[in-house]
Amino acid sequence: MLDKRIEKSPVPLTKDDFASDQMVKWCPGCGGHAILAAVSNVFPRIGYKKENFTIVSGIGCSSRFPYYVHTFGFHGIHGRAAAIASGVKIANPDQSVWIATGDGDSMAIGGNHFIHIIRRNIDVNILLFNNQIYGLTKGQYSPTTPMGQVTKTSPQGTIEHPFITAGLVMGAQGTFFARVPDNNVKLMTEVLYEAAKHDGTSVVEILENCIIFNDKAFSSVTSREKREENQLILRQGEPMIYGKDNDMGIILKGTSLYAVKIGIGGITEKDILVHDQFNPDPGIHRMLGRMMGPDYPVAMGVIRSAKASTYDDLVEDQIEIAKRNSSIKCVDDLLNSGDTWEI
Amino acid sequence: MTKQKNIVELEDVVVKFVGDSGDGMQLTGTLFSDTAALAGNDLATFPDFPAEIRAPQNTVAGVSGFQVHLGQRKIFTSGDMCDVLVVMNPASLKANLKWVKPGATIIADESAFDEKGIEKAGYKTNPLEDGSLDSYHLIKAPISLLTKESLTDLEIDKKLAEKTKNMFVLGMMYFLFQRNLDNSLDFILKKFSNKPEVVKANQVALKAGYNYADTVEAIASTIKVGPAPMEKGRYRNITGNVATAWGLLAAAEKSGRPLFLGSYPITPATEILMELARHKSLGAKVFQAEDEIAGICSAIGASFTGSLGVTTTSGPGLSLKSEALGLAVITELPLVIVNVQRAGPSTGMPTKSEQSDLLQALFGRNGEAPMIIIAASSPASCFHYAYMASKFSMEHMTPVLLLTDGHMGFGSELFKIPKVADLPEINPPIAKANDHDYKPYRRDPVTLARKWALPGTEGLRHRIGGLEKTNIDGNVSTDPLNHELMVNIREDKVMRVANYIPEQEIMGEETGDLLVVGWGGTEGMLKSAVGHMQRAGKKISLAQFNYIMPLPLNTAEVLSGFKKIVVCELNKGQFVKYLRMMHPEFKYLQYNKVQGLPFHVKELTDVFTKIMEEK
Numbered sequence: 001m002l003d004k005r006i007e008k009s010p011v012p013l014t015k016d017d018f019a020s021d022q023m024v025k026w027c028p029g030c031g032g033h034a035i036l037a038a039v040s041n042v043f044p045r046i047g048y049k050k051e052n053f054t055i056v057s058g059i060g061c062s063s064r065f066p067y068y069v070h071t072f073g074f075h076g077i078h079g080r081a082a083a084i085a086s087g088v089k090i091a092n093p094d095q096s097v098w099i100a101t102g103d104g105d106s107m108a109i110g111g112n113h114f115i116h117i118i119r120r121n122i123d124v125n126i127l128l129f130n131n132q133i134y135g136l137t138k139g140q141y142s143p144t145t146p147m148g149q150v151t152k153t154s155p156q157g158t159i160e161h162p163f164i165t166a167g168l169v170m171g172a173q174g175t176f177f178a179r180v181p182d183n184n185v186k187l188m189t190e191v192l193y194e195a196a197k198h199d200g201t202s203v204v205e206i207l208e209n210c211i212i213f214n215d216k217a218f219s220s221v222t223s224r225e226k227r228e229e230n231q232l233i234l235r236q237g238e239p240m241i242y243g244k245d246n247d248m249g250i251i252l253k254g255t256s257l258y259a260v261k262i263g264i265g266g267i268t269e270k271d272i273l274v275h276d277q278f279n280p281d282p283g284i285h286r287m288l289g290r291m292m293g294p295d296y297p298v299a300m301g302v303i304r305s306a307k308a309s310t311y312d313d314l315v316e317d318q319i320e321i322a323k324r325n326s327s328i329k330c331v332d333d334l335l336n337s338g339d340t341w342e343i
Numbered sequence: 344m345t346k347q348k349n350i351v352e353l354e355d356v357v358v359k360f361v362g363d364s365g366d367g368m369q370l371t372g373t374l375f376s377d378t379a380a381l382a383g384n385d386l387a388t389f390p391d392f393p394a395e396i397r398a399p400q401n402t403v404a405g406v407s408g409f410q411v412h413l414g415q416r417k418i419f420t421s422g423d424m425c426d427v428l429v430v431m432n433p434a435s436l437k438a439n440l441k442w443v444k445p446g447a448t449i450i451a452d453e454s455a456f457d458e459k460g461i462e463k464a465g466y467k468t469n470p471l472e473d474g475s476l477d478s479y480h481l482i483k484a485p486i487s488l489l490t491k492e493s494l495t496d497l498e499i500d501k502k503l504a505e506k507t508k509n510m511f512v513l514g515m516m517y518f519l520f521q522r523n524l525d526n527s528l529d530f531i532l533k534k535f536s537n538k539p540e541v542v543k544a545n546q547v548a549l550k551a552g553y554n555y556a557d558t559v560e561a562i563a564s565t566i567k568v569g570p571a572p573m574e575k576g577r578y579r580n581i582t583g584n585v586a587t588a589w590g591l592l593a594a595a596e597k598s599g600r601p602l603f604l605g606s607y608p609i610t611p612a613t614e615i616l617m618e619l620a621r622h623k624s625l626g627a628k629v630f631q632a633e634d635e636i637a638g639i640c641s642a643i644g645a646s647f648t649g650s651l652g653v654t655t656t657s658g659p660g661l662s663l664k665s666e667a668l669g670l671a672v673i674t675e676l677p678l679v680i681v682n683v684q685r686a687g688p689s690t691g692m693p694t695k696s697e698q699s700d701l702l703q704a705l706f707g708r709n710g711e712a713p714m715i716i717i718a719a720s721s722p723a724s725c726f727h728y729a730y731m732a733s734k735f736s737m738e739h740m741t742p743v744l745l746l747t748d749g750h751m752g753f754g755s756e757l758f759k760i761p762k763v764a765d766l767p768e769i770n771p772p773i774a775k776a777n778d779h780d781y782k783p784y785r786r787d788p789v790t791l792a793r794k795w796a797l798p799g800t801e802g803l804r805h806r807i808g809g810l811e812k813t814n815i816d817g818n819v820s821t822d823p824l825n826h827e828l829m830v831n832i833r834e835d836k837v838m839r840v841a842n843y844i845p846e847q848e849i850m851g852e853e854t855g856d857l858l859v860v861g862w863g864g865t866e867g868m869l870k871s872a873v874g875h876m877q878r879a880g881k882k883i884s885l886a887q888f889n890y891i892m893p894l895p896l897n898t899a900e901v902l903s904g905f906k907k908i909v910v911c912e913l914n915k916g917q918f919v920k921y922l923r924m925m926h927p928e929f930k931y932l933q934y935n936k937v938q939g940l941p942f943h944v945k946e947l948t949d950v951f952t953k954i955m956e957e958k
Binding site: 007022049050051052054056057059066067070071072073074075076077080082083084085086087088089090091092094095112113116315318319321322323325326328329330331332334335336338339340341342343 | 377380381383526573574575576577578579580589592593596601603605622623624625626628630632633634636637640641642643644645646647648649650652666667670674760761762763798799800801802803804805806807808809810818819
């Protein structure tokens with residue numbers, strides 16, 4: 001549901017309403033351009049008044065984002081976008097709050113804020129630009145860089161186990177997680193709209209190509225030749241089928257998921273799992289989020305979208321109850337409450 | 344029948360209740376203070392408890408105390424040396440005897456001075472019996488035993504009976520000070536309203552203690568402290584931390600900007616967070632963040648969107664917030680940071696007070712990041728300075744750091760209740776909808792404050808952040824001259840606040856032999872010491888600073904009227920360094936103490952006398 005509290009625009013909006021007068025300074029070919037295009041598509045479609053969007057960011061290439069969209073914007077400090085945005089949303093629930101952040105910003109220096117905003121389920125939308133590298137500082141490994149990769153700070157290959165973003169988000173009790181490749185603006189636009197509708201923290205992980213420092217990091221999944229074979233695009237209520245000939249699928253056997261070919265070993269379409277993003281139980285969502293090659297396709301689209309109360313709603317409820325029940329209605333009441341005496 | 348007792352009338356008395364952490368000394372001290380306040384005494388209190396929640400029973404490490412200084416004159420401090428010490432066990436005697444005046448009254452629970460207790464406290468012999476307390480007026484009473492006996496008719500369990508011994512001793516104190524029991528009886532009734540047996544036990548113990556003291560011969564004379572001459576008005580007792588919280592609430596209400604507190608628990612600042620969390624009915628939003636950094640960052644986010652953003656902390660937390668302080672400086676947003684100072688460095692001594700964060704407050708940020716610094720000087724003054732910090736922050740669009748300290752935060756004094764209508768107006772420069780002239784860094788020509796453009800307002804969409812921006816337009820810029828211009832403007836904006844703060848006051852004559860300079864929480868002790876010497880005819884005055892950055896405009900004038908200047912601080916000399924930098928034309932002596940303890944009047948008068956005698 002779109003937020004009823006946030007005022008709608010009286011007139012239809014277009015992407016021009018959100019066009020910034022600033023020069024976009026990302027490298028040509030950077031995945032950021034596609035994300036900007038998708039956001040420019042989806043903001044007018046959401047339909048809130050154009051003054052009711054606030055974009056908050058941290059530090060990194062991703063975090064230049066607020067300058068490129070004509071909304072209220074706040075470019076913060078490294079890792080702290082989630083904390084700043086928490087203050088924005090709690091203080092002003094009438095804003096649709098978006099966070100632009102990266103893998104380093106949110107999962108290294110800002111890891112703490114990232115898990116806690118998710119745990120609290122504050123109603124913000126997180127655009128997580130995951131390029132598996134530090135771009136702005138020119139090519140050091142990040143918490144999502146695959147183990148063994150050679151970077152400027154890992155000349156012999158990294159010796160760290162990377163985070164799987166989906167696992168971290170669901171481990172933090174995330175209620176909304178989606179993943180999209182940067183070269184499918186249509187899917188990204190759909191997913192961002194779903195994220196906007198979700199009550200609570202929505203994390204959209206965008207597999208973003210860094211053409212300078214980590215080019216083709218996702219090409220085995222996102223390239224034109226490989227994507228049909230190696231991407232499972234999830235749709236609510238539909239069987240998890242993928243592949244060039246739509247003959248591959250995901251089944252649950254025992255406690256694990258398996259990628260299977262329909263028609264082989266007696267598998268029929270009926271055996272294929274049907275996606276239920278709304279399932280409160282995160283079990284299957286977690287398994288979907290962890291899938292990767294070579295044995296599995298990578299799950300794209302909305303993996304999880306579960307209902308839970310949001311922090312910002314509960315704050316408003318508590319204030320309303322306190323206002324109704326407390327005898328302290330103003331600061332003069334407070335100053336004169338309890339033991340006082342006249343001299 | 345009540346025997347006729349002598350009455351000793353005193354100007355002021357320092358009373359300290361000490362016992363094991365679980366003995367209920369904080370409650371006893373609070374009730375004693377409230378009753379004194381109702382009787383018209385002026386007073387100041389200070390709780391003194393260990394960092395551990397429950398240290399091993401009956402050891403010196405586990406001693407918890409509550410000190411109250413009451414008088415029939417104006418009281419500035421919670422006092423230094425005690426006139427009356429109430430001790431509930433040997434360990435508390437051991438830990439506190441050094442703070443007792445010669446000839447003072449000591450009331451001791453004899454029943455707790457058994458072999459085990461004496462040994463645990465580290466005594467070889469029983470101090471109540473071995474003559475070591477001969478120079479004091481010792482009142483021994485088997486308090487625990489008598490309490491249990493007084494409750495035998497109630498058929499309550501032993502543990503509960505044992506727990507009410509603090510009420511028994513409070514009753515004894517009420518007799519000693521000839522106080523009315525009604526306020527405490529009423530408090531007990533309200534506090535335990537759902538446990539009638541607890542109400543009964545505590546009330547019986549309180550009365551029994553009073554009657555016991557009345558009957559025994561041990562108390563030869565009672566003490567009378569009459570009402571203090573106080574300005575007419577409505578009063579209450581208030582701690583510095585609560586006063587800080589209320590000052591912030593008052594500023595939010597007056598300015599029409601909702602209060603948002605982003606904070607993380609840290610001793611001794613936590614009470615402000617807890618207090619504000621209780622006042623949602625006033626619309627205050629309180630966010631207990633995951634860490635200190637999230638505390639300040641959420642407050643900055645809230646400020647961006649139109650709230651009075653506040654974060655509260657103590658020294659180590661201020662260190663963690665440093666980067667975000669710079670963000671508030673460069674984004675030119677209102678933000679109040681309250682630092683309840685404690686003894687450092689690092690974790691230091693969390694429950695002990697110090698003034699050692701001043702240089703960090705002034706200079707502890709990367710880049711040129713000037714900030715308004717204000718220091719409160721007593722528990723009740725925290726209300727005023729929290730209010731003024733909020734006012735300056737919102738009206739001048741820049742962060743303000745308010746320094747209090749643990750002593751002030753935990754301590755209490757009487758507070759004349761103001762009316763919100765009488766408080767100074769607060770007018771934040773809020774940008775109007777569809778203001779075609781609006782630019783993020785267009786400024787008021789007088790204050791240099793930029794406008795506060797609230798998200799949701801039509802025609803005001805804009806972006807700010809931690810990257811340097813062009814003046815007026817607010818576009819990202821690395822232009823060298825623009826950066827220098829912005830650095831200068833941000834500094835000038837802070838310095839211009841000097842035009843809005845009061846002139847520095849002097850307690851005493853404007854010229855003389857010695858000017859004592861202090862800042863913040865040492866006010867009470869310095870006033871007492873200087874006042875004492877002024878009454879003795881010395882040409883000594885006091886300038887206690889509350890506005891640190893910027894300094895009051897008449898600072899040089901104040902400093903120029905004296906033969907000597909001594910700057911007294913509970914640190915290694917931080918304010919004096921700052922004064923030497925800002926006003927190098929004067930020669931400064933300094934007196935410093937870094938023990939996690941307040942100054943004592945006697946040590947100060949000794950120091951001042953020596954300085955005045957030296958050629």
